[in-house]
Amino acid sequence: MLRFFPSASTPLLSSRLYTAGELTVGSLVLLGMGSVLPTLLATTLNWGLAFGLYALISLLVMIFWSGGALGWANRITLLRAILVALAAGALANNVFTQAIWLWLVIATVALMLDGVDGWIARRTKSYSAFGARFDMELDALLILLLCIGLIQLESLGLWVLLIGLMRYFFVAASWHFTWLSAPLFASFRRKLVCVWQVSALLLALTPLTHPFLASLLAFSALVSLAYSFGMDIRWLYKQSQHK
Missing domain, CATH: 1.10.287 (Helix Hairpins)
Known part of the structure; x- marks a missing residue:
């Protein structure tokens, strides 16, 4: 009789699948938010940019995170990533200028959640080097998006990009x-x-x-x-x- 003996790679594969599942849920959240905020994702290009950025973030998470479940602190950071992807998508074709206050609210909430994920990590003792780096990279990306938005909205010149x-x-x-x-x-x-x-x-x-x-x-x-x-x-x- 043949018997299956789990290999050393089985737990790793299981954790990867768990992470992929959470990232898939995140993509559904992005789909839902985009659907109820049509002024931000008004065209196919807007949707493509938002999901393209989220796919890139998800790929990097899959590469650098090997802990299975993301944990609540990283889930909050993932929510920030969804908001950042939504804000990025709205930049295409200057769509965000038609809903500038809504776009600013999205960006502000993404910024405010920066302190929430750190607080949860400390409370749950789930701090990790990956979580800190994930958080920091999203901060940098959000700042770059704000710079791009400022150039498109106010035509200040490419020097603004130096900030981001x-x-x-x-x-x-x-x-x-x-x-x-x-x-x-x-x-x-x-x-x-x-x-x-x-x-x-x-x-x-x-x-x-x-x-x-x-x-x-x-x-x-x-x-x-x-x-x-x-x-x-x-x-x-x-x-x-x-x-």
């Missing part, structure tokens, strides 16, 4: 200058700049803000971010010289 791309430039530079990839110390200054950066972009995007004031807000975000990155790069360089 600065972190990606930093990561790219660390591939050559490996000392840039060393861990950084916890910093209140870094958190404050991040909060101001997003707040300034959201304020600049509101229809009540004059274009000149919007440009000043965006410029202040760029200057404060450049200063913060400069301080971190200086510290990392000094640390590398002491080794």
Whole structure:
């Protein structure tokens, strides 16, 4: 009689399937939200961009997460990913400009949930390096989307993209200058700049803000971010010289 003996790969396969199931549920949530918010996903291009971005996020989760169930903290982060995908989809064809307040609400909720997933992770003692990175990458992506939206809405110029791309430039530079990839110390200054950066972009995007004031807000975000990155790069360089 033939008997099946579970191999070492069976638990891993099971955990992958569980993760895939949760990501599939997330895609259904995105479908449902898009259906009840037709002003944001008005065309096939809007839908395609939203689901394309969500598919990319899901692929990266499948690659880097191997813990089976995502856990409640990561599920909240996944909800943030759904909102970010929805906001990204609305950028196509400038559709978001026809529902700017709704778009800003979506972006603001995605931002506010940033503190919720961290709180849940601490309460449930489910903090992980993956969860922290997942959260951070969504923050960076949301900021980039806000910059793109600001360019489309106010025509401020491509310089605004520097706000959203600065972190990606930093990561790219660390591939050559490996000392840039060393861990950084916890910093209140870094958190404050991040909060101001997003707040300034959201304020600049509101229809009540004059274009000149919007440009000043965006410029202040760029200057404060450049200063913060400069301080971190200086510290990392000094640390590398002491080794």
